[in-house]
Each structure stands twice: as C-alpha cells, then as structure tokens.
Amino acid sequence: MSARLFRPLFMGLVGLxxxxxxxxxxxxxxxxxxxxxxxxxxxxxRWYGELFSDTGWLNAVKNSLMIAGLSGLVALSVAxxxxxxxxxxxxxxxRVLFGLGxxxxxxxxxxxxxxxxSFWATVGMYGQFTAVVISHGIFFVTLPLVTIxxxxxxxxxxxxxxxxxxxxxxxxxxxxxxxxxxxPYIISGYAFAFVLSLNEYIVAYMVAGFTVETLxxxxxxSLRYGYTPVMAVVAVLFVLLxxxxxxxxxxxxxxxxxxxxxxxxxx
Amino acid sequence: xxELQLKGVGKRFDSVTAVENVDLTIPxxxxxxxxxxxxxxxxxxxxxxxxxxxPTTGRLxxxxxxxxxxxxxxxxxxMVFQSLALFPHLTVAENIAYGLRIRGADRAAQNKRVSExxxxxxxxxxxxxxxxxxxxxxxxxxxxxxxxxLEPRLFLLDEPLSALDAKLREAMxxxxxxxxxxxxxxxxxxxxxxxxxxxxSDLVVVMGDxxxxxxxxxxxxxxxxxxxxxxxxxxxxxxxxxxxTGRQRVDLAGQSLTTPSxxxxxxxxxxxxxxxxxxxVHVLPRGTEGENRIxxxxxxxxxxxxxxETHSDCSGMEVISVASxxxxxxxxxxxxxxxxxxxxSCVVLSx
Amino acid sequence: MRRGRPESLTGWLSVSWPxxxxxxxxxxxxxxxAAISFFHRVEGGFYEPGFxxxxxxxxxxxxxxxxxxFSLFVSGLAAVVCITLxxxxxxxxxxxxxxxxxxxxxxxxxVLSLSEVIIGFSWSMLLSRxxxxxxxxxxxxxxxxxxxxxxxxxxxxxxxxxxxxxYTVLMLYPxxxxxxxxxxxxxxxLGASPLRTFFTVIVPAQRGAIVATLIMVxxxxxxxxxxxxxxxxxxxxxxxxxxxxxxxxxxxxxxxAAMAIFLMLVSLALVGLTYVIGGERDRS
Numbered sequence: 060m061s062a063r064l065f066r067p068l069f070m071g072l073v074g075l076x077x078x079x080x081x082x083x084x085x086x087x088x089x090x091x092x093x094x095x096x097x098x099x100x101x102x103x104x105r106w107y108g109e110l111f112s113d114t115g116w117l118n119a120v121k122n123s124l125m126i127a128g129l130s131g132l133v134a135l136s137v138a139x140x141x142x143x144x145x146x147x148x149x150x151x152x153x154r155v156l157f158g159l160g161x162x163x164x165x166x167x168x169x170x171x172x173x174x175x176x177s178f179w180a181t182v183g184m185y186g187q188f189t190a191v192v193i194s195h196g197i198f199f200v201t202l203p204l205v206t207i208x209x210x211x212x213x214x215x216x217x218x219x220x221x222x223x224x225x226x227x228x229x230x231x232x233x234x235x236x237x238x239x240x241x242x243p244y245i246i247s248g249y250a251f252a253f254v255l256s257l258n259e260y261i262v263a264y265m266v267a268g269f270t271v272e273t274l275x276x277x278x279x280x281s282l283r284y285g286y287t288p289v290m291a292v293v294a295v296l297f298v299l300l301x302x303x304x305x306x307x308x309x310x311x312x313x314x315x316x317x318x319x320x321x322x323x324x325x326x
Numbered sequence: 327x328x329e330l331q332l333k334g335v336g337k338r339f340d341s342v343t344a345v346e347n348v349d350l351t352i353p354x355x356x357x358x359x360x361x362x363x364x365x366x367x368x369x370x371x372x373x374x375x376x377x378x379x380x381p382t383t384g385r386l387x388x389x390x391x392x393x394x395x396x397x398x399x400x401x402x403x404x405m406v407f408q409s410l411a412l413f414p415h416l417t418v419a420e421n422i423a424y425g426l427r428i429r430g431a432d433r434a435a436q437n438k439r440v441s442e443x444x445x446x447x448x449x450x451x452x453x454x455x456x457x458x459x460x461x462x463x464x465x466x467x468x469x470x471x472x473x474x475x476l477e478p479r480l481f482l483l484d485e486p487l488s489a490l491d492a493k494l495r496e497a498m499x500x501x502x503x504x505x506x507x508x509x510x511x512x513x514x515x516x517x518x519x520x521x522x523x524x525x526x527s528d529l530v531v532v533m534g535d536x537x538x539x540x541x542x543x544x545x546x547x548x549x550x551x552x553x554x555x556x557x558x559x560x561x562x563x564x565x566x567x568x569x570x571t572g573r574q575r576v577d578l579a580g581q582s583l584t585t586p587s588x589x590x591x592x593x594x595x596x597x598x599x600x601x602x603x604x605x606x607v608h609v610l611p612r613g614t615e616g617e618n619r620i621x622x623x624x625x626x627x628x629x630x631x632x633x634x635e636t637h638s639d640c641s642g643m644e645v646i647s648v649a650s651x652x653x654x655x656x657x658x659x660x661x662x663x664x665x666x667x668x669x670x671s672c673v674v675l676s677x
Numbered sequence: 678m679r680r681g682r683p684e685s686l687t688g689w690l691s692v693s694w695p696x697x698x699x700x701x702x703x704x705x706x707x708x709x710x711a712a713i714s715f716f717h718r719v720e721g722g723f724y725e726p727g728f729x730x731x732x733x734x735x736x737x738x739x740x741x742x743x744x745x746x747f748s749l750f751v752s753g754l755a756a757v758v759c760i761t762l763x764x765x766x767x768x769x770x771x772x773x774x775x776x777x778x779x780x781x782x783x784x785x786x787x788v789l790s791l792s793e794v795i796i797g798f799s800w801s802m803l804l805s806r807x808x809x810x811x812x813x814x815x816x817x818x819x820x821x822x823x824x825x826x827x828x829x830x831x832x833x834x835x836x837x838x839x840x841x842x843x844y845t846v847l848m849l850y851p852x853x854x855x856x857x858x859x860x861x862x863x864x865x866x867l868g869a870s871p872l873r874t875f876f877t878v879i880v881p882a883q884r885g886a887i888v889a890t891l892i893m894v895x896x897x898x899x900x901x902x903x904x905x906x907x908x909x910x911x912x913x914x915x916x917x918x919x920x921x922x923x924x925x926x927x928x929x930x931x932x933x934a935a936m937a938i939f940l941m942l943v944s945l946a947l948v949g950l951t952y953v954i955g956g957e958r959d960r961s
Binding site for chain 3: 257
C-alpha cells in the first residue's frame with residue numbers, strides 16, 4: 060500500500076469509528092418505533108416533537124442551559140484574573156496557584172463530585188441550584204485558565220514594551236493591548252466550559268441530582284427507569300450545538316492557534 | 327534640548343554582568359550608535375535608557391534632570407524594537423496614533439498627526455491597512471512613525487534594520503539618517519553592523535564584554551582604534567604581532583619598522599600588535615628600498631571588480647593589501663615582492 | 678512577560694478573588710472529604726464524626742486489591758491503545774491543509790463534548806444484537822447471524838478508547854504541530870522511507886509529549902464511572918464505579934471518601950510525574 064493512500068485510509072477509518080455513535084444516535088432519534096432494529100423501520104420526527112412538548116424535558120433543557128451559561132461566567136471570573144496575574148508577575152507560589160486552578164479538571168470527576176457533595180452537605184446547601192452553578196464553575200475553571208494562559212503567552216513581550224514606551228501601563232495596557240489580543244481565547248475558554256457543562260453528569264448529579272434535573276441526569280434516569288428515544292434526540296441536539304459553537308469559533312477565530320498550534324513564523 | 331548623560335551605569339542579572347560602569351554623554355541632536363558583537367551589552371544599555379530595565383548602579387540624566395527612577399511609560403522616549411512589535415490587532419493609523427489616543431487626544435488631532443507621520447516616512451494613504459498586509463520595509467516605516475508619534479525627546483532604535491535584506495537595509499540607513507537630521511532629534515541606535523554605524527552616526531560607541539571600549543567619530547575610531555578588538559571589529563585590519571624596541575620603533579620578525587609614538591603602557595621589549603588597514607598597505611616590486619618595507623611572497627589575489635585584494639606571506643605572517651583597479655599591483659601568484667607599511671598608517675596597540 | 682512582584686495592593690487584588698474561590702470551593706471540599714474518610718459510617722444514613730481507619734483498612738482486602746488492579750490495568754491498556762492510534766493520527770492531522778485540519782478539529786471537539794452517558798448508551802446500542810454493527814456485517818456477508826458484543830471486556834475497552842481518543846489527539850496536537858517539517862524532509866533526502874522516517878525521527882522527537890500524554894490519558898480513563906457499568910459486567914467495574922456506588926447507592930460516604938482520597942493521591946502523583954518529566958526535558 061502506497062504511503063499516499065495510507066493516510067486518508069487510516070484517518071477515514073478512525074473518522075468512521077468516531078462518527079458511528081453519532082450516526083446511531085441520529086438513527087434512534089429519527090426512528091419511527093421505540094426500539095431500534097437494523098435495518099430501521101421508518102423515519103419520524105415524533106421524538107423531536109416530544110422533547111419540545113414534554114415539560115419534564117423542557118425543564119431539563121432550561122436547567123442545563125442556565126447552569127452552563129452561568130457556570131461558564133463563574134469559571135471565567137476565576138480564570139481570567141488568575142491567568143493574568145500569573146502572566147504579569149513573578150511570584151514564588153505561582154505554580155501552586157496554577158496547579159490549583161487546573162486540579163479540579165485533571166482529577167477523576169467522581170472525586171471532585173464527591174468533594175462537592177461533602178462540602179455542600181456540610182454547608183447546608185445540598186440540592187440547590189446555586190450549588191450546581193458554583194460547582195460547575197469551579198470544576199471547569201481549567202478550560203478558560205488553560206486557553207487564556209495560552210493566549211497571554213502568545214503576546215510578544217516587545218509588543219507590551221512598545222506600548223509602555225508609548226505611555227501605557229496598568230489598566231490602560233490591559234484595556235487597549237492585552238484584552239483585545241486575548242479576547243478570542245477568553246471566548247473559546249467560555250465556549251469549552253459551556254459545552255462541557257451541558258454534558259456533565261456526575262458533579263451535577265451528586266450535588267443536586269434529586270432536585271435540579273439537568274439533561275444528562277434526565278438521560279441517565281431514562282436509561283435506568285424507562286428507555287425513550289428522546290434521549291437520543293437530546294444527544295443529537297447537543298452534538299449539533301457543539302458543532303455549531305466550535306464551528307463559529309473556527310469561522311471567526313484561528314482554531315488551530317486557540318488549541319496551541321504555533322508555527323515558528325508566528326512568533 | 328535633549329542631552330542624555332549616563333554616569334556609572336551598570337546592570338547585573340544574578341551573577342551575570344550585562345553592563346559595567348558606563349559613562350557616556352549623548353549630545354543633543356546627534357545620532358549615536360552603540361556598536362558591538364552580540365552579547366556585548368548594547369541592547370541592555372538601550373533598554374536601560376528606555377526604562378525597560380532598571381540599572382543596578384549609576385544614574386541617567388536628561389538635560390541635567392535625574393530620570394533614573396522614572397518608569398518607562400513616563401519617559402516619552404520613542405523606541406523602535408528589533409522585532410518592530412507593531413500591535414497586531416490595530417491598523418497602521420491606529421498603531422501610529424496609539425500614544426495620542428491613550429493620552430485622550432481627540433480624533434481630529436490623531437488623524438492630523440497620523441497623516442503627517444505617514445508623509446514623513448513616505449507611506450501616504452496606508453492608514454487603513456492591517457499590519458499583516460504590509461511588507462517588511464513598510465512595517466519598518468510604520469514602527470518609525472509610531473515611535474515618533476508623540477514628538478519624543480529621545481529616539482531609540484534596537485537593531486532596527488536587521489530584518490531587512492541587504493539592498494533595502496542600505497537604502498533605509500540613508501533614509502533614517504536624513505530623517506534624523508531633518509528632525510534634529512537626539513538618537514541612539516544599537517547595531518552589530520559596523521558599516522551601518524559608520525554610515526549613519528555622528529558618534530560611535532564601541533562596546534565589548536559589557537564595557538565601553540571606545541567613543542569617537544566613525545573616522546576617529548577607524549583610524550585610531552584603541553585596542554585590537556576595536557581594530558578588528560571596525561572594518562578589516564592587518565593585525566601583526568610585533569615587539570616594541572623604541573618609542574617609535576617596533577620589530578616585526580626581524581625587520582625594524584618606524585611607527586607613530588607608542589603609548590607609555592607598552593614598555594620597550596614588550597609584545598604588541600601592529601594594526602594597519604589593507605588600503606594603506608602597498609605592494610611593490612622586489613628590490614625597491616625604503617622605509618618600512620619588508621619582503622614577502624604573493625599567496626593569493628582576489629579581484630572583485632571594484633577592488634583588488636593581494637595576500638602576501640611575509641616571514642610567516644599574512645599581510646593583506648587592497649587597491650583600486652587602476653592602482654592594481656602588476657604581480658602574479660608566487661611573485662617575490664616587497665610590502666610597504668607607511669609609518670603614518672601604523673597603529674601600535676597593546677595585545 | 679514577568680516583571681517582579683506586584684508593587685501595589687491592586688496587583689494582589691486581582692489574584693485574591695480566584696484564590697478565595699479556589700480555596701473555599703475546592704480546597705475546603707477536599708479537606709472535608711478527607712475528614713469524612715475517617716468518620717464512622719452510620720447505617721441507613723450518613724455518617725457521624727469520629728476517627729477510625731476502618732475505611733482505609735478495607736484497602737487491604739483481596740476484593741479491593743482486585744478492583745484496583747483491574748482499574749489500573751484497564752486504564753493502562755486504554756492509554757496505550759489511544760497513543761498507538763492517536764499519535765500517527767495526530768501527526769497526519771498536523772500535516773493536512775489548514776481547512777481540512779479545522780474541519781477535523783471541530784469534529785473532534787464535538788465528539789469530546791459527548792458525555793460518558795451518551796457514549797455508553799451509543800456503544801451499547803452499536804454492539805447490541807438487534808440494532809448493532811453485527812447486523813451490518815451479516816448484511817455484508819461477513820457473519821451468519823447478529824451477535825451481541827456488549828456488555829463485555831472488549832465493549833468496555835472500545836468505549837474507553839473512544840472516550841479518551843479525542844482527548845489524546847488534542848493533547849498531542851500542540852507539540853506535534855510545532856514539529857519542524859524540515860526534520861522528516863531531511864530524513865527523506867537521506868534515503869529513509871516514510872515508515873522509517875516516522876519511527877526513527879518523528880517518534881523520538883516527540884518522546885516527551887508521548888509520555889506526558891500517556892500519563893494524562895491514564896488518569897483521564899481512571900475517572901470513567903459509567904462506561905464500566907454500561908458496557909461491562911460487574912467484574913469489570915473500576916474504582917470510580919465503586920466510589921459512585923458506595924457514595925450513592927450504599928450511602929457509605931466515609932468509605933467512598935477514603936477510596937476517592939486514594940484515587941486522588943494516585944492521580945496527583947502521576948500528574949506530578951508529567952511535570953517532573955517535562956521539567957527534566959526543559960533542562961536537558
């Protein structure tokens with residue numbers, strides 16, 4: 060097999076395997092009957108209709124979207140000043156702070172979820188909406204922290220110095236130079252946190268699973284207590300939403316760069 | 327008036343001394359070059375002047391006023407960086423107007439100044455372009471315009487032309503010099519290219535090993551280098567090991583040569599280096615007698631059209647002579663010749 | 678870009694909010710959890726404050742040891758498979774034209790956002806008898822009749838690798854995209870075939886990134902708590918599953934906390950290892 064053919068073949072195969080779950084989800088969501096057989100029975104949009112008419116599902120959608128939106132902001136509020144501080148100053152325990160910011164995400168989620176459970180139970184806020192928002196916010200701090208740090212690193216030191224010689228410092232420097240250059244990374248960090256929060260199960264479950272039902276919780280409950288294809292509908296919509304968000308990021312920003320790819324010419 | 331004085335300025339980074347005890351006066355309205363090889367401290371020095379580094383010792387005085395503690399953003403010194411450091415998220419006009427904008431100047435004032443500067447650097451009408459769309463030479467000019475935006479008292483440039491190709495660089499050297507003279511602005515340029523320094527400066531400060539080695543006009547430094555390092559760095563030079571035999575005499579491999587007065591720091595009998603520029607060395611046919619003429623044999627001839635370079639072996643040492651085409655010596659490879667080192671052109675340096 | 682320590686109070690102010698948030702909502706919860714791991718479990722409910730090592734003592738049972746061993750084995754295997762497939766894949770990805778790269782990246786990011794629940798559900802369907810891939814093979818004539826491959830060890834491995842693959846690629850992406858393209862070109866001009874170039878030039882050049890990603894993927898898969906339940910049989914349940922099980926279903930928070938602390942220490946040690954290796958690489 061020639062080298063030329065190998066690459067598209069290999070990548071194509073991997074891509075196919077990656078796409079298979081998405082295909083089957085689409086299949087289940089469009090299936091006329093409840094149980095999916097191969098070959099499929101018929102196409103129907105009834106499950107999509109059910110999602111948007113069933114109050115249980117709609118409520119879960121609302122919860123998920125609100126939690127994702129708000130927790131993303133919480134994560135940003137922690138990540139941005141921290142990343143800026145670590146970039147601007149030379150403090151001895153900087154690495155510790157960065158490690159702290161990155162830990163919630165690196166550790167197995169079960170552990171973080173359990174930690175939050177213990178905390179909120181002790182503090183008496185177990186089961187509350189705010190508790191989920193804050194938990195997700197802290198849990199997902201890592202993503203904007205990493206992307207914003209990446210963005211700050213990409214700013215040439217001499218650009219900042221040039222601004223200094225022209226009279227900029229402190230908040231002016233931040234407002235006119237740093238922020239505009241780091242904005243795409245802030246947005247992408249938020250987008251990552253948002254999309255991942257929508258899909259997050261265990262932390263939301265352990266903190267307020269019985270009172271605040273998010274979509275992943277509802278899906279899992281459906282799996283256990285009564286299968287319905289509406290789960291697949293949700294999954295398909297989530298994937299489409301993710302594709303939309305990341306597609307927009309790619310369209311308006313430099314996605315390879317946002318993910319850390321710098322060619323030597325860039326610097 | 328903008329005269330800068332550096333008194334005893336030094337900078338240490340942990341255990342490394344980047345700049346040691348620099349005493350320097352940059353006269354008002356003059357273009358001064360800090361010249362030296364990489365690592366000699368010239369970039370650190372200009373950064374100290376800009377306020378981007380704090381000196382470990384010494385003071386800086388601008389027209390007598392002590393500015394050592396003044397932070398960079400209050401000094402109003404226009405600086406062009408080696409990487410140009412143009413703001414990638416702003417257009418050409420926004421880059422140039424930046425200093426004015428953050429000081430709260432109104433739109434009209436900003437626009438007026440921007441057009442003035444674009445005219446000055448010969449880029450009229452390019453205001454709305456984005457930085458990424460410019461060529462190297464154009465970016466260069468934008469960086470210059472931006473630095474001059476606030477009519478700074480000092481104009482600092484750190485290897486400004488190093489990213490340009492040779493032809494463009496030579497053209498820019500002349501342009502920059504003319505611009506500086508027209509504005510009459512006190513300017514400091516850092517460069518490792520001695521031809522650049524010779525072309526543009528009123529004064530050259532040669533640096534090596536964190537120290538200032540010599541200060542003088544380009545011609546002074548060329549004609550009277552203070553040590554072998556400077557002699558070798560500026561232009562090319564024949565550096566021949568000799569022994570001092572008198573206050574105006576040295577011995578070169580058994581031959582006695584007359585030289586200008588030798589400094590007191592080299593005692594009779596001491597080792598020294600004789601420096602003489604190739605264009606001062608004459609190649610003559612064997613047999614002609616005269617002062618400072620030593621025998622040799624031609625080992626290599628390089629004719630590059632604009633000049634002819636003749637390499638000779640004189641008692642084991644290589645002596646290079648350069649002549650214009652019309653003064654070309656009529657010799658061929660292997661000829662026995664005589665090399666003349668006119669006394670007035672000889673400089674005796676301690677090793 | 679660092680310039681010394683903050684001069685004024687406002688400098689320190691910027692970091693005070695993040696530090697406060699992280700301390701209150703991260704450090705404190707973990708301290709509480711650590712405390713709970715020493716508490717006494719009360720039947721039919723939570724726990725009462727106390728100090729006993731009974732929970733940790735259970736680590737030394739055969740039962741626990743088996744689960745721990747299996748968890749480490751499964752994560753290790755998944756990490757190796759992901760790297761083996763992911764490394765060449767990422768290399769090929771970085772050599773693509775920009776447009777194609779971006780399409781793939783959007784695709785991978787979208788797959789990455791899939792939750793474990795969805796992945797587990799989809800793969801259990803894909804491997805089922807009635808609607809799964811085996812039906813496709815039957816239609817193509819490769820098999821006689823459809824078969825169910827889930828739950829089972831292979832199903833679990835497939836699910837774990839699927840879960841970790843986009844993560845692997847995105848971790849390898851930065852270092853691989855910075856690889857000097859002239860390196861393999863130089864090898865080619867010296868007569869090396871593409872395969873040879875790959876193994877003798879590319880792989881060694883990315884040694885550090887490979888090891889670091891290996892460890893990170895290992896830690897990542899250790900955290901899978903649903904896939905072993907959805908795609909595996911009870912003997913395939915990993916440590917994370919046990920923690921969830923004990924915490925929620927058995928209401929044994931102290932034991933769950935103890936296992937969580939243990940898992941956390943293992944994870945932190947491994948992540949710390951990547952830091953050390955990275956530091957060594959920088960120094961050499």
